[in-house]
Amino acid sequence: MNLNFLRAFMAFLVVTAILFHSGLLCQASSEGGPIIRVQETTHAFPPVFEGEKLSHTFTILNQGTTDLNIKRVTTS
Amino acid sequence: MARYDRVIPPGGMGNITVAIDSGKVRGDFRKKAIIWSNDLQRMSVALYLEGEVIPHISLDPGGYLSLLGVRGKVPKEHLDMINNHKNPMKIIGVDGDLRDHIIWHLEEIKPGYVYRLGVEDISEKVGDYTGHLYVRTDNPLKPELVIIINGHVSEK
Numbered sequence: 001m002n003l004n005f006l007r008a009f010m011a012f013l014v015v016t017a018i019l020f021h022s023g024l025l026c027q028a029s030s031e032g033g034p035i036i037r038v039q040e041t042t043h044a045f046p047p048v049f050e051g052e053k054l055s056h057t058f059t060i061l062n063q064g065t066t067d068l069n070i071k072r073v074t075t076s
Numbered sequence: 077m078a079r080y081d082r083v084i085p086p087g088g089m090g091n092i093t094v095a096i097d098s099g100k101v102r103g104d105f106r107k108k109a110i111i112w113s114n115d116l117q118r119m120s121v122a123l124y125l126e127g128e129v130i131p132h133i134s135l136d137p138g139g140y141l142s143l144l145g146v147r148g149k150v151p152k153e154h155l156d157m158i159n160n161h162k163n164p165m166k167i168i169g170v171d172g173d174l175r176d177h178i179i180w181h182l183e184e185i186k187p188g189y190v191y192r193l194g195v196e197d198i199s200e201k202v203g204d205y206t207g208h209l210y211v212r213t214d215n216p217l218k219p220e221l222v223i224i225i226n227g228h229v230s231e232k
Contacts, residue, residue: 033116034114036115038121041124044127047128048130049161050129050132051098051217053095053098054097054098055095060081060089060090060091060092060111061089062084065086067083068083068084068086069083069113069114070082071113073092074110074112075078075107076107076110
């Protein structure tokens, strides 16, 4: 009895490890989460003289089912 | 620098505004902004801004001149100041802080657009010196250019 339980538990662990490694579990959790979409990832400015202000606004879409939290934006 | 909406609801839209200080950039540039979010499948997204920043006045070959040589025989050097605007530009004056070491003269190559600043060493003593020439223009966006002068005068 204990041996069968141990085998079943080991099989569960192996299957869980395989699913996690393949990303299936992550995907499953993301399907119920936020999904970020950016239509434009590159913006080209026309030539400008030094000192002119350069600014562009990108639009971000959330195609998921829960809030999309923007944690931070880093620039370089 | 970036401003952005912290939370975007399901099915909603948000904005990320990225600004660049073009006073600190010259020539072609490509800047990157990375968005970090709680989307487990795509936790970071890279955005790019490209363009070209043109100086009001270009200095060719650069913003400095080096006068190197034997006392009394130091080769003259020059640089060109090129107006990149459509409207003509005037050079109002040139001042410097190396009057014991150099003399300078201004030449109009293409009036209103290209000026040549020539510099000549007149040092009576050997040694090194560093200073500046201040070129004043009538362009309100670039009223002054600072040219760095380095000198190395040897005995032989």
